[in-house]
Amino acid sequence: MNAIEVDELKRSYAEGFEAVRGISFSVRAGEVFALLGVNGAGKTSTVELLEGLARPSGGSVRVLGHDPYSERAAVRHRTGVMLQEGGFASELTVAETARMWAGCTSGARPVEEVLGLVGLAGRRADVRVKQLSGGERRRLDLALAMLGRPEVLFLDEPTTGLDAEGRRDTWELVRGLRDEGTTVLLTTHYLEEAEELADRLAIMRDGRIVASGTPAEVTAAQPAHIRFLLPAGVEEDRLPQALRATVEGRRVEIRTTTLQETLRELLQWAHEQNVTLEALDARSGSLEEAFLDIARADDGEPGTAKAEVAHA
Numbered sequence: 001m002n003a004i005e006v007d008e009l010k011r012s013y014a015e016g017f018e019a020v021r022g023i024s025f026s027v028r029a030g031e032v033f034a035l036l037g038v039n040g041a042g043k044t045s046t047v048e049l050l051e052g053l054a055r056p057s058g059g060s061v062r063v064l065g066h067d068p069y070s071e072r073a074a075v076r077h078r079t080g081v082m083l084q085e086g087g088f089a090s091e092l093t094v095a096e097t098a099r100m101w102a103g104c105t106s107g108a109r110p111v112e113e114v115l116g117l118v119g120l121a122g123r124r125a126d127v128r129v130k131q132l133s134g135g136e137r138r139r140l141d142l143a144l145a146m147l148g149r150p151e152v153l154f155l156d157e158p159t160t161g162l163d164a165e166g167r168r169d170t171w172e173l174v175r176g177l178r179d180e181g182t183t184v185l186l187t188t189h190y191l192e193e194a195e196e197l198a199d200r201l202a203i204m205r206d207g208r209i210v211a212s213g214t215p216a217e218v219t220a221a222q223p224a225h226i227r228f229l230l231p232a233g234v235e236e237d238r239l240p241q242a243l244r245a246t247v248e249g250r251r252v253e254i255r256t257t258t259l260q261e262t263l264r265e266l267l268q269w270a271h272e273q274n275v276t277l278e279a280l281d282a283r284s285g286s287l288e289e290a291f292l293d294i295a296r297a298d299d300g301e302p303g304t305a306k307a308e309v310a311h312a
């Protein structure tokens with residue numbers, strides 16, 4: 001069953017600017033789905049439509065089978081929302097803020113429990129919101145989004161402003177929620193975050209989806225890299241032509257779509273030449289490379305990016 005279905009969705013702002021230009025994707029129940037894209041690609045504009053905060057100018061959205069805008073009452077209590085900027089009353093403490101939200105939420109988790117999940121229980125709970133660090137505010141945002149045990153959780157850049165440890169804690173939390181069956185849609189600028197968390201993802205550019213699939217599918221089109229240092233006493237032209245290596249100083253790089261085969265040829269050559277390949281490093285294409293490839297493409301046409309795979 002799909003928890004979220006998006007079909008030819010469009011969003012125009014008052015000035016006529018089209019921020020979302022007909023995107024389609026679906027998120028299965030219990031899945032973590034990531035929306036990626038450079039600044040201004042249209043991620044937040046999309047997420048706000050899924051949250052029912054605005055009416056689409058075209059196409060449709062279904063969350064748990066309902067239109068989140070026109071059937072808000074049917075959806076709202078089953079979803080949790082973490083916006084980019086939570087609007088808190090800055091004089092209240094963390095615990096007071098959470099209790100206030102719990103009071104407006106049916107079936108809320110105990111406040112202590114939810115604050116404990118994000119590391120804001122105990123003495124941190126008595127700190128006024130205005131005194132929290134940026135990262136702690138993000139964690140309070142997350143706590144409030146989880147308060148009502150939502151079936152679908154929207155997280156807009158959940159780890160922006162968090163330090164490395166806070167980011168990893170949030171990832172653990174999201175994985176835990178997924179294991180409990182929560183559907184999570186998140187936006188992020190961190191490719192590592194998408195790689196760590198997302199079952200599937202979509203990359204947006206200029207209001208369109210230009211690549212989508214599992215992280216492995218999206219990266220599959222990227223060439224792998226082999227790097228090493230040219231052995232002392234070996235001239236560049238002794239490297240096998242077929243490997244099409246590029247050499248800068250002593251640094252050698254080979255880009256290949258058949259990593260295992262190319263590596264075998266290289267190691268065979270090194271064996272025959274009786275040389276050691278210092279600093280040898282072989283790695284598959286990464287989501288980051290796929291993303292940069294797509295973000296850099298300036299053709300403006302959907303469906304032509306190199307890393308495109310089957311649309312969700």
Ligand SMILES: Nc1ncnc2c1ncn2[C@@H]1O[C@H](COP(=O)(O)OP(=O)(O)OP(=O)(O)O)[C@@H](O)[C@H]1O
Pocket residue numbers: 013014015017019037038039040041042043044045046
């Ligand atoms: N209220 C608005 N009125 C007019 N244009 C807007 C409005 N809100 C956003 N935009 C424009 O729509 C485009 C998409 O913005 P959006 O915030 O959805 O991007 P994003 O992918 O979430 O970016 P970021 O990563 O910076 O959060 C941008 O060009 C932005 O300037």
